[in-house]
Amino acid sequence: MLFCVSVLSSIICSDSVRLVNGASLCSGRLEVKSHQSNQTWSSVCEDDVDLQDAEVVCRELGCGAPSVLKGALYGEAKGPMWTKEFQCGGHESGLLDCGSLDSARNTCSPGEAVGLTCSEPIRLVGPSRCAGTLEVKHEADWRPVFHHKDDWDLRRSAAVCRELKCGAPVSVERRTEPSDRFLWMIVSKCSMFGSSLRECAQSVYNSSILDLTCSGRRAAALIWFLSFSQCDNFADDFCFNVSPRQHDRFL
Known part of the structure; x- marks a missing residue:
């Protein structure tokens, strides 16, 4: 049975990996189908996944390059944990096509379940x-x-x-x-x-x-800088009331 997500008139399927609890198909806690026969999904420990592994996952799901890879990013695991360390080269078409090693850890707490954010394509x-x-x-x-x-x-x-x-x-x-x-x-x-x-x-x-x-990164930074200058010396178009926190959203 495939894990499928309806996307309007089409369907995107993966029979081995998925990202759950995220805002879109390209973000969430990484889960791997550990048993094909009984459809059991397992979360993966943060230390058993690296950037090359994440690149394979994002590509398998039809997303862009990985941007964030962090434990407990999308909540704690609620099921079994994957017990192997992935050894991807980055070129594989699917995560389960990668080599793997038995994990050096005997346990992995639910709070260490890895979350992944792939960029949108x-x-x-x-x-x-x-x-x-x-x-x-x-x-x-x-x-x-x-x-x-x-x-x-x-x-x-x-x-x-x-x-x-x-x-x-x-x-x-x-x-x-x-x-x-x-x-x-x-x-x-x-x-x-x-x-x-x-x-x-x-x-x-x-x-x-x-x-x-x-605007580009430089233009956004310029707007932020000018917003803290005296607006009387600049054209009105540059006199935005932008706080440093708001500026960070643009960069």
Whole structure:
């Protein structure tokens, strides 16, 4: 039996690994199916997983590169613990394709169950990594995002810029290509509830494409710096009331 998650009109399945208790398919406590016959899932101890192992997990789940790997990140384990240490080279297609060794530990407390956050499979294709056509990878296929009416504004784009570590959104534009092509349409009602872009993607055939420009790390830092200067000496556009804590959200 496969572990499957419904994603609108499609289904994403993995018969060996899953991330649970996270905000999306790409984050959560790592669990491995320890017994195929009785469908038993086991949490994995933090010390038995390294960055190369995490890269394999993220790729197997169709996500981007791992960004956070930490024990108890998504709660304590509630079931059995995996008893082997993974030895991935980073190129394997699935975690259970990796070599493994018997763990040197006799026990692993539930509080040491490893949590993993993979980056969302999104990118901007254009003049820089922080400006260009927004593309999403879904079902192993990179496609531009369909710009539907006025669904995309600066507020919705903020999550994309943060995910790419590109500061804050500056502009969202609609561009029409010469001919129709297959695009990913992001269903607004889905993404409003905190789901990732990939989880809210539906295939459409159209020519209207979304271009997004983010401020970039340097611009975000400049805005923060200027906000603590005397606004009388700068244009109003730079006089934001941004605290250091708010600034950290953009970087």
